[in-house]
Amino acid sequence: MINHDELSKENISDTLLDLFKTFAKQDRKNRDYGVDEPLFHSEIYTLNEIREHEGIHITALAERCGVTKGAISQVLKKLEQKGLVIKEKDVRNQSRLILKVTAKGEIAYARHLEYQNQFKEKVVQVLKDAPDDKVRMIKDFLIQLEQQLDD
Template sequence: MNRKNMEPSNRNIDMGSRHLGRLFMQFKQLERHPRVFGDAGPLTPSEIHTIDAISCEGGILMSELATRLSVTKGAVSQIVKKLESKRLVQRTPHHEDSRAVIISLSEKGLMAFHAHRELHQNFYKELSDQLDGNEIEIFEKCIQKLTELLKK
């Protein structure tokens, strides 16, 4: 059956599915390319999102960071090692538990965090300038629903 002979709801599902596929492909392409955030130099998406996750607390345990990023402790350890070599994060011993280590952002890491946040805010502002209030509300709801579906 060709697309012209499809029921309208099936055509909508087909088109929506194609649009989602294209969107996912664009996200995949973005994930492959490092970006420069302030003076931090080029950072991969996983590096900058790790910086973002650390900044939420000011300092975070490795295990908490792994949970927040939904990755293993080993994966977090590797990325923290990279960020540490770039002088974006620092490790400090936990004041109560000698086995635990707190990860926090350095001054350079904090600058990268702010540059990343500004990039997101500018993108969202540009998008919201093209939508009315109702469309923004629908967009937000769609993002929330999509996020929930992707967790399944």
Template sequence: MYTIDNMNSKLYIDRLPRKLLNVINHFNETDKKARNFGTDTVLHLSEIHLIEFIGNNENLSVSEIARRRNVTKGAISQTLIRLEDKKLVIKALNSKNKSQIIISLTEKGWIAYCQHKKYHENINKIILSCINGKSERDINTIYSFLNKLEKLF
């Protein structure tokens, strides 16, 4: 287990938390920006994440999407209205249950879905480049730190 020695303790106590918060803030500011994800339509974070969910879980009803995402049906419905207006999703009758409406991505929705996946792949490359060449022990330490921090938050 690593310990902070007396010589470097001020460096760690003063600078490490600030550095982590700077990285988090910078990422949040970048990630919050609305993007078009390969389409002619600007998408906000809640919209692209719903597109991602629908792409990963095709042919679900509004109620099922809300249940699985642990949000209200109203919140999902409002976002779906915006996505429908932007021609990214379509609603259709379930062929097996004619009283149920299912949600699917349009071709434009699939483009946004794929571009969003590429966006995350790029973030993964950046993160992995930061640990490239590190020992397994160092990587485990970083992972353990992030895991513990996640649980505390």
């Protein structure tokens, strides 16, 4: 028999908050991405944005990451020191710098994709026996919750 207290909306909220705390703890960890030194979440996230938007300039990168130009410049300095990204003059606008991922940065990017795939596999494993209508309900719930959090 199902205990109705376990299914309360507040209990689901508490479970989600615990999940968010676990994610936050994981995010704060630095991780080995196969480039001889660990990277923090902000660094790999920034590297990922640069790689997926090759040739992006600093202002646009700051906007995509939702941070100030000063904050993005600090992360970029660390990524440059680690040999993961380079800045080049924009041939179309000499006063602007564009960002590119180095060969070493490509290694970190590929390892980051591997970590993301491992997470996807964990989700698939947890949901492997769930019927399609339940999976759809969970997805709809998560989408709606994300929209609520973005407001």
